[in-house]
């Protein structure tokens with residue numbers, strides 16, 4: 001059940017943070033930790049192996065404390081969390097609709113300044129939930145098409161909103177794709193190389209959605225897919241809330257890519273606080289000529 005899962009996980013999170021406080025340097029000492037509420041439990045991807053990688057990655061920085069809610073189909077009836085307890089909700093959830101009252105409570109949380117991080121297939125979820133689609137800006141699959149909003153991509157030096165008809169959501173074969181920063185002044189991207197290579201995974205393309213109050217921070221060319229420069233990192237303003245949406249993170253393996261790690265870390269801190277306090281990521285750490293992987297221990301050593 002949801003409650004038991006949360007309780008069990010809380011214990012794990014505390015143990016990790018104790019370890020972190022011993023092993024990590026002073027960068028974030030004295031600052032209260034950012035409380036993250038990770039939701040998973042249903043996904044067409046391997047959430048059982050993916051979520052622990054995200055938890056370990058965030059914990060390795062010493063900046064976050066994480067609680068996890070595993071919401072299986074059977075748990076939905078009991079899933080009525082107090083979202084307001086958390087600085088940011090991290091969704092790795094692509095499953096059945098939540099209860100109406102939970103949806104209402106989540107919208108209220110976001111409108112009042114709650115925050116959200118959406119990872120990869122989490123943007124497939126809730127195709128009929130209007131407010132959620134406004135939060136994520138763009139989504140894919142599950143019947144999405146022109147009724148849900150435009151295609152959005154980079155063309156001729158600017159972002160294009162393409163209202164043409166067609167399905168929302170597809171991807172080509174997995175490959176190492178080059179991410180190009182388009183918005184260099186945003187706190188998330190300001191400290192990143194302007195171009196870098198993501199490790200091998202599928203690249204989402206042809207996503208569709210309302211794309212209101214959305215900023216595309218970075219794109220990647222969908223070779224063998226849409227053949228367009230597709231949004232990879234996005235931010236959305238929803239009410240008083242901040243949303244960071246990354247299409248990266250297909251598998252627990254590709255989540256070991258430095259591109260995923262650094263954008264998750266920076267994006268989660270930004271969503272929660274509006275700032276990024278982590279030092280810039282050099283082209284040595286996040287290169288464009290090779291797709292870099294990194295062990296969790298190496299992240300720990302940096303912090």
Ligand SMILES: [Zn+2]
Nearest residue numbers: 045121202250
């Ligand atoms: Zn995928």
